[in-house]
Amino acid sequence: IMxxxxxxxxxDLVVGADSHTCMYGALGAFAMGIGSTDMGFVFATGKLWFKVPETIRFNVEGKAGKHVYSKDIILKLIGMVGSDGANYAACEYAGSAVRSMSIGERLTMSNMAIEMGGKAGIIEPDKTTFDYLGIDEVEFGSDDNADYRRTVELDVTGMSPQVAKPHRVDNVVDIEEVEGIxxxxxxxxxxxxxxYEDIKIAAEILKGEEVAKNVRLIVIPATRSEYRKALKEGLIETLVDAGAIVEFPSCGPCMGSSFGLIASNEVSVSTSNRNFVGRQGSPEGMIYLVSPATAAATAIYGEIRDPRKI
Known part of the structure; x- marks a missing residue:
């Protein structure tokens, strides 16, 4: 909604009482999650103590193939550096693959910076950013001589869809290793x-198909405006026709609070950001993190399935 x-x-410098506040970095802001005590101090004073973080630059080049999205790319990066590989660092995403992303795709990248320990996940604003915000372009980016803790290189050309296996976000493999589960x-x-664009990707794959027997497909738009847009364009109808259960905007099973909690020994394939033990219900459940395309393909077949084969 922000x-x-x-x-x-x-x-902008933005703080929020949610660890995924870092997603606002997709618009070129320094955004970070804080605890309730710190937030209370911000409300009272308008100020907060900060330690200036080092920066890790992620250069993402190449052109991703069909049904490989920013979710796959960020999972790949997390798998490369580990869940603590960017502790207290500002993660700067750059390169041709990032510049070609929509705002929605960039939000996914920045959202998951925290999953490798990042304090923030920043993308240099460009024409895509300024057009989205409806403001004049201004020069805003890293200095030419910026000092980085580390530079990570990734070429996404020919990359497979990625899957984070239980129970760690950095337990990432190519989809070929888990197909058929x-x-x-x-x-x-x-x-x-x-x-909206995530829902559209799923709807395009599910159009004319049916959710596999004994599989629950739960779709929860992030906000009411995203829900309305998907509804207006017929995407919700497509999903319901395929057998999906569409709920009102909320976190849903991502935080284990409502809608779609899994039972002991159940397997969940999820487009969310965490697959920790008990995150979506029973501690005996298993959670695999994927892109919306992989999730939709999996729903059709009742097993983890490569969306490129649909």
Whole structure:
């Protein structure tokens, strides 16, 4: 909602009482999650103590193939550096592959910076950013002689869809390694992948298809405006016709609070950002993190399936 309402601008310093506040970095802001005590101090004073973080630059080049999206790219990067590989660092995403991303795809990238320990996940604002915000372009980026803790290189050309296996977000493999694993539930939603374009990707794959027997497909748009847009364009009808359960905007099973909690020994394939033990219900459940395309393909077959084969 902060993004939809244009409450975040390039160069802003934003804090929020949610660890995934870092997603606002997709608009060129320094955004980070804080605890309730710190937030209370901000409310009272308008100030907060910060330690200036080092920066890790992620150069992402190449052109991703069919049904390989920013979710696959960020999972790949997390797998490369590990869950603590960017501790207290500002993660700067750059390169031709990032510049070609939509705002929605960039939000997914920045959202998951925290999953490798990042303090923030920043993307240099460009024409895509300024057009989205409806403001004049300004020069805003890293210095030419910027000092980085580390530079990570990734060429996404020919890269497979990625899957994070239980129970770590950095336990990432190519989809070929987990294809065929039977699933009980598929969840498409969360602040990571619950936007209109994510729903559209899933609907295009599910159009004219049916959700596999004994599989629950739960779709939860991230906000009411995203829900309305998907509804207006017939995407919700397509999903319902395929057998999906569409709920009102919320976190849903991502935080284990409502809708789609899994039972003991059940397997969930999810577009959310965390697959920790008990995250979506029973501690005996298994959670695999994927893109909306992989989630939709999996829902059709009742097993983890490569969307490129659909």
């Amino acid at each position: 993004v939809e309402k244009k409450h975040v601008m390039p160069g 039977k699933v009980n539930q598929v969840f498409i939603g969360s602040c990571t992948n619950g936007r």
